[in-house]
Amino acid sequence: MLDKYKFAAIGILGVSVAAVSGTTLASSEASDYPSGNIKALVAAGAGGGTDNFTRQVQPMLEKRLDTTVTVIDLPTASGAIAHQRTANSAPDGQTLDFSSSTLITSLAAGQNPTGLDQLTPVARMQSDVMTLIVNPDKYKNFQEFYDYAKNNPGEVVIGGTAAASPDKMAFLGFKDASGLDMNFIPYDEEGSVSSNVLSGNIDGMFGEISSILGYMESGKMKPILVFADKRLEDFPGIPTTVEKGWDLTDGNERGVFVNADTPKETVAAIESALKDIYESDKYQDYASKVHLDYREGWMGSDAYRKELKTDLKQYKRLLNNE
Template identity: 30%
Template sequence: MTFCLIKKGLTALAVLSCSTGVALADTYPSKPITLIVPFAAGGTTDIVARIVADKLGRELGQTVIVDNRGGGGGSIGAGLVAKASPDGYTLGVSTLSTHAVIAACNPKVSYDPIKDFKAITNMAGSPNVLTVNPKFPAQDFKQFLAYVKKNPGKFSYATSGPCSIQQMVGEQFKMETGTDILHVPYRGAGPALNDLLGGSVDMMFDNLPSSMSHIKSERLRPLAVAWPTRVHNLPNVPTFKELGLAAVNEPVWYGLVAPSGTPDAIIQKLNVATVKVLKLPAVQERLRESGAEPVGNSPAQHAAEIKKEMERMQTLVKKQNIQFDGS
């Protein structure tokens, strides 16, 4: 049985609202759920979302439909979630990009990443990885850093666009190491990776799942990863923390959020179901194969993660004077 605690002095409307939320949760979901992925199909966010959505639909007894709404660094899809009806039938994937980077970088973004959403859980985390084209004259990070410092302004790093997570990691790296590397923004991670593979740019700070196949085929050389420990599939690649760059050692995450105003009882039901799905061996195996690590924490914990990263990105944007040019 579910109880609502009503403080003395609250109006009948508040009591009714609480009761209605519980009643909705008891019958929820009674129709398919739309999960908005704020990036194009095929990327890391999409991969994680689809792995979880398939099993989550079975757990809830209703289909979870993945709807890719890319554009604006993820802000278009996130904005759609923020404005959706708070009934639990439109959910969104929260990412470091949508709920910290773009919101800190673009003052005109249409939503508040803290006020306009209710956190459900962090589904998975993923390392960032610094890779270089194999033609780059360095075999490890120590050689790489020495070479870059001796040649200020000569080498470039590719990103998926202005105010992207790749740019933020690159700017954090520059700030921590005192290096001068050039930012080359592209319209998406795919074109950026293609030019890195082709040798038009020298390096990239990318999500590991996007680069893993190229690392395995030795078309890219990994030099460092942002993760608490060394990555299982890359045991010889040190973490940024090991290299004395703890501030760069921040992984990315892929969470689940609902519009603000969604009843707490529905949030809790979604949290329990999603955490259960993330504990399934088949789901964990598929996530790890893609380069992501299952998490599954509480709504409060994921809300705290969003707030922490938003504040960190606001500080970085200010220190590095990062400008959003709308491209």
Template identity: 30%
Template sequence: MFLRVASAAAAAMILTAAPAAAQDKFPTREVRLIVPWNAGGSNDIAARKLAPILAENGINIIVDNVPGGTGTIGMGRVASAAPDGYTLGMGTSSTLSMIAQGKTPLRNEQFSGIARISSDPLMLLVHTDGPKDIDAFVAKMKANPGKVTIGTPGSYNINHIFATMTAKAAGVDYVNVPYPGGAKVIVDLAGGQVDAGVLKPSESISQIKAGQVRPIAVFANERLDVFPDVPTMKEKGFDVFPYGPVVQMAYVVGPANMPPAVRKTLVDAFRKSIQDPRFKAFAAENGVLVDDLTGDALDKEVNDVQKSLNAVATQVFKGKD
């Protein structure tokens, strides 16, 4: 009798343990990666480049483009998702700029860092029929105060900051033309609908090679390896970092309070995929910088960039609605 009871108890334990073990396994289905920008932009391209590599490392993702609000609409969906690891989002410095100015209720504490995808230098580009260099562009702005148009993916973000600082260098006002993503900016710039655009190399390299647009300056302290002949704003005597350095970056996060084991699985898979030679080659070809920043270290970096933007963005956009 005792043996039958013991056997029954053991069987019950096995049956109850099996579902628990199944629940602990992650992932058991596809993971949704929200890219809060239009398809065809640099963040979307990077996500889709990573997707097959991630699949080899155990994470099958579905890229979901949710543009709007300079990234805040899509990231809002991530913040409110269940913290089970099945909904992730691609945060950017643009959304951090919106947080800095109080233009969104989002807060960095609502997210758990997974991995930084890229750090992206930004460039000022014109149509191939436009000014030949940054000096000529500044001269054009001075000759047409308040009329020159500069397209940016979103508004009140780092792209917008650099467009504004370019106008400050010329000592005149300009017209900012915000778009829901870099892909839209480059189309209108190539079509001559705007005078210039502030974009990443990865968003514009195809049109540059096709001779439709031309980069005339880099918003960085050093020239880019992919465009060694394009000068920096600094070397041309224009200070675009008067309130402190800022960096444009893209990174993957999940909702706050994810189970540690789930977060570790995601961190490990994304780290391995980002360090994969195929993704590194893609990054180099597109002027994208990649590193090995994940988990808590990424959270710290995001908070540090946020502090910088809290000072920079509010100074640049002081008095603007």
């Protein structure tokens, strides 16, 4: 009996010693970060925008930090598992969470329990603009869409991906600002949304211009409203939410997060590596290839945190009013 207790006591002692030395090690070694291999968790599915982003950054990060970076896709539960694993990882900056704005939208909706008190935003690297996209056979421009929705309350159906996604938040924000009575249908995949818009089964969808360029060229889809304060340089013909008089801007963003207990110096080290990557020709080349260069993508750790907090507040309010 005594032996058992002794054993347990030694065990606990051992674990706590290891834990303490682990944390001291981490903080003392912040200067020579990283001390081992890096895990890059992708809070989204293989082949999607966030996964592509991570896999682009991976070799550049390996070169700059002189270590191995392993990419792991964790798409389930809207990426909540990736956030939780990052929050529970050793705070040494060697577990990176690559996530889109879904981190905040699913947090607001209560799907993702890992909040900004457990994760530190390191940097934002991409900022896309949300747009309202329709089938031009149905609506020629935003005015036509607006008039129809106004005169036929409850009839307009808008599609988007997932129930607690940036698309849904854009819908709620748009509904809230415009006062139009419309319905939202969440689909599992972006392909299902666009095929329903193409076939005219639904009235429109929320999405990014970058993903529908091919349809725009052939005149099958048309963005009619940009969720930004000024018109996009490449698409000066599309009106914005702000010029319509609504205080509403939105867009999907992608960035990198670490465990909130990570020492400041380590966060700064990762941030500067990411900034270096962001400014490199190779990264900018990729960004322009996938049309993620309509807006400035970079935002440092502190500014990004501030922005996410504002977004979270706004999304919570929208969901409460729903």
